[in-house]
Amino acid sequence: MSNEKEYIEIFDNNRPLIETLCSALLNKERAKAFEQFKSTGFPKRDDEEYRRTPIDKLFAADYGMNLGRLPLQGSPADFFSCDVPNLRARQEYIINDSFYRDAAEKSPLPEGVLLGSLDQFAQTHPELVEAYYNRQAQESDSLAQFNTTFVQDGLLLYVPRDTKLSEPIQIVTLLRSNIEMLSNRRLLIIIDQNATADLLICDHSSNDKQTLSTQVTEIFLRRGAALNIVEIEETGEKNSRLAHLLVNQESDSRLNHCCITLTNGLTRNNIKVTLAGSGAEAHLGGLAICDKNQHTDNNTLVEHKASHCNSSELYKYILDEEATGVFSGRMLICPDAQQTTSCQTNRNLCLTKCARMYAQPQLEIYADDVKCSHGSTVGQLDENALFYMQQRGISKDEARHLLMFAFAGEVIEKINIEALRDRLHLLIEKRFRGELNRCKRCALCKQ
Amino acid sequence: MDNLIEIKNLHATIDGKEILKGINLSVKPGEVHAIMGPNGSGKSTLSNVLVGHPAYTVTEGEIIYKGQDLLALSPEERSHAGIFLSFQYPVEIAGVSMTNFMRAAINAKREAQGLPAMSAGDFLKLMRDKRALVNLDSKLANRSVNEGFSGGEKKRNEIFQMAMLEPTLSILDETDSGLDIDALRIVAEGVNKLKRPDTSTLVITHYQRLLDYIKPDIVHVLYNGRIVKTAGPELALELEERGYDWIKNPQAE
Numbered sequence A: 001m002s003n004e005k006e007y008i009e010i011f012d013n014n015r016p017l018i019e020t021l022c023s024a025l026l027n028k029e030r031a032k033a034f035e036q037f038k039s040t041g042f043p044k045r046d047d048e049e050y051r052r053t054p055i056d057k058l059f060a061a062d063y064g065m066n067l068g069r070l071p072l073q074g075s076p077a078d079f080f081s082c083d084v085p086n087l088r089a090r091q092e093y094i095i096n097d098s099f100y101r102d103a104a105e106k107s108p109l110p111e112g113v114l115l116g117s118l119d120q121f122a123q124t125h126p127e128l129v130e131a132y133y134n135r136q137a138q139e140s141d142s143l144a145q146f147n148t149t150f151v152q153d154g155l156l157l158y159v160p161r162d163t164k165l166s167e168p169i170q171i172v173t174l175l176r177s178n179i180e181m182l183s184n185r186r187l188l189i190i191i192d193q194n195a196t197a198d199l200l201i202c203d204h205s206s207n208d209k210q211t212l213s214t215q216v217t218e219i220f221l222r223r224g225a226a227l228n229i230v231e232i233e234e235t236g237e238k239n240s241r242l243a244h245l246l247v248n249q250e251s252d253s254r255l256n257h258c259c260i261t262l263t264n265g266l267t268r269n270n271i272k273v274t275l276a277g278s279g280a281e282a283h284l285g286g287l288a289i290c291d292k293n294q295h296t297d298n299n300t301l302v303e304h305k306a307s308h309c310n311s312s313e314l315y316k317y318i319l320d321e322e323a324t325g326v327f328s329g330r331m332l333i334c335p336d337a338q339q340t341t342s343c344q345t346n347r348n349l350c351l352t353k354c355a356r357m358y359a360q361p362q363l364e365i366y367a368d369d370v371k372c373s374h375g376s377t378v379g380q381l382d383e384n385a386l387f388y389m390q391q392r393g394i395s396k397d398e399a400r401h402l403l404m405f406a407f408a409g410e411v412i413e414k415i416n417i418e419a420l421r422d423r424l425h426l427l428i429e430k431r432f433r434g435e436l437n438r439c440k441r442c443a444l445c446k447q
Numbered sequence B: 001m002d003n004l005i006e007i008k009n010l011h012a013t014i015d016g017k018e019i020l021k022g023i024n025l026s027v028k029p030g031e032v033h034a035i036m037g038p039n040g041s042g043k044s045t046l047s048n049v050l051v052g053h054p055a056y057t058v059t060e061g062e063i064i065y066k067g068q069d070l071l072a073l074s075p076e077e078r079s080h081a082g083i084f085l086s087f088q089y090p091v092e093i094a095g096v097s098m099t100n101f102m103r104a105a106i107n108a109k110r111e112a113q114g115l116p117a118m119s120a121g122d123f124l125k126l127m128r129d130k131r132a133l134v135n136l137d138s139k140l141a142n143r144s145v146n147e148g149f150s151g152g153e154k155k156r157n158e159i160f161q162m163a164m165l166e167p168t169l170s171i172l173d174e175t176d177s178g179l180d181i182d183a184l185r186i187v188a189e190g191v192n193k194l195k196r197p198d199t200s201t202l203v204i205t206h207y208q209r210l211l212d213y214i215k216p217d218i219v220h221v222l223y224n225g226r227i228v229k230t231a232g233p234e235l236a237l238e239l240e241e242r243g244y245d246w247i248k249n250p251q252a253e
């Protein structure tokens, strides 16, 4: 039986269970997504988009799914602690695929801000959720349909117009299970007109079981809204992550996104940004630090649909041992997108002969008055610089760390959440020194 | 007195091509030796071999430094043992600030000496004091190593690093090239201020003018991978007047 057949069957058999445990709204979108998934199945081996990251075999393993939504024993505090020193942030958890309602005392949010379980809000605020949920994901690929088919909960953040969140919000997604597990997470983030928010999303795994997670994050930035968002993945060799980040930007909105893959197994990040209103700005950053057999694939699409928009991309990879990096970056400038500026940069360090980098920039321009550029390089550490440092007494290992750190620093410097930048510098340094503790506790806290 | 360094019959190759063809050279503590010679003679090769550059292979001979086999030491160990090279072409290191670079260097040396890392306050004070020695702008100290430095600034930065690390044996590979007369004076005075009775200097240069400031005890001429002439400081003056041809073609005398 092919892998999708198995999941189609699982869904058919469990549909009543899934649906009774979930809001009508999620179920309505689920029905549409399931039909789509049934007709397409998983991306196939000959699918150009997934050529370097074959998907179907990832689903071959025998994973458990928590379709009955059995609650987790204990609280995240029992097995996880992360308060990101120096970063005052409000913390929320998504454990496996459900929003975790913790009892912790939290400072009140500004009036009208909604933060909590997606499924709950689908029941209490159906007009809001209906207006946004699955609007972008339904246009996305079959993995997104798979996610919508099985998703039961996740997190919703709504920031009403003219509201500025003073404190960053940290969302920790945790994988915890004592069996091999598949979980499907969902995030829906709506920043209304002229509102702003800072968001940190930490993806952790807290066990050594093989896991696969799909994650769909839909973001809507209304006119004049601004969002800084940093995603940090700190999972393990046995964890696979298939993520979609879908962003729709209205006029004069600003997005600053940075995706850091610190430790992982296999990661595919699909990032699609639609600049739908004029004067919108999107800045995307990515840093992947991979060794062993780790595999990181960032696939971006920035679609300029309106005039006077500005986008930039900077993706950097440091690949050691037998790691693989993939970067596909597509910039699509539609006919109406006059006065576009758009640049894409991809820089890669391959530290060994066995490390592999596949880079594929694609630029499609259908407007005439635009400024676009892209460039991609693969290199090694500068031997002359290494020797220069050694002559000054710095060991070769330390010299390598300094160079790698300098290379990574360029991405970190572009992050707009200042307190986080310093912590990230330390965290990355630890990663290079092999001091990152990948279990139970967030490395951010262990400094 | 014992030699600080003794180079015996040193042969070295790069990419299979022999460049050093039997160098003999001894330097005593406190001495300043000048090494002169036309371009392509092997002066930078000798410097690089002394600091353990991996591109060069020593095929014959030995180097005894402070009584131990220098060739057995890694480049960083040689640095910890007090050998410093002011590079002919200092390397630009994008993204690594001078401050972080120097902190790593100082603390690596201290670690090798069994000392704890220097406190942030002491380190910054040290940076300030040594910067003053070569008039290095504090703005440069905040920039990436050598990045965007002018030729003269790079050379001053080399001497600044030398001041920070207080080496026993300093090798200055054409530290005067590309310097105007004021910068030359600053660099030379910096080197002289760092001089102690037990430290030695190898000054590689084409020109007498640096030697007006840094007075050599002994002058060698390196030609075609060998030291072909050794004499007192007057040799440098003679070379300034007559050039190198008479050394290249001794039979033409």
Ligand SMILES: Nc1ncnc2c1ncn2[C@@H]1O[C@H](COP(=O)(O)OP(=O)(O)O)[C@@H](O)[C@H]1O
Residues within 6 Å of the ligand: B014, B015, B017, B019, B037, B038, B039, B040, B041, B042, B043, B044, B045, B046
């Ligand atoms: N990678 C190399 N392969 C072959 N020959 C080299 C290489 N690098 C330098 N050389 C040669 O070594 C010789 C000595 O160079 P160098 O030590 O730089 O001389 P100097 O510093 O006296 O001008 C020159 O003839 C140069 O061409």
Ligand SMILES: [Mg+2]
Residues within 6 Å of the ligand: B043, B044, B045, B088, B173, B174
């Ligand atoms: Mg030279």
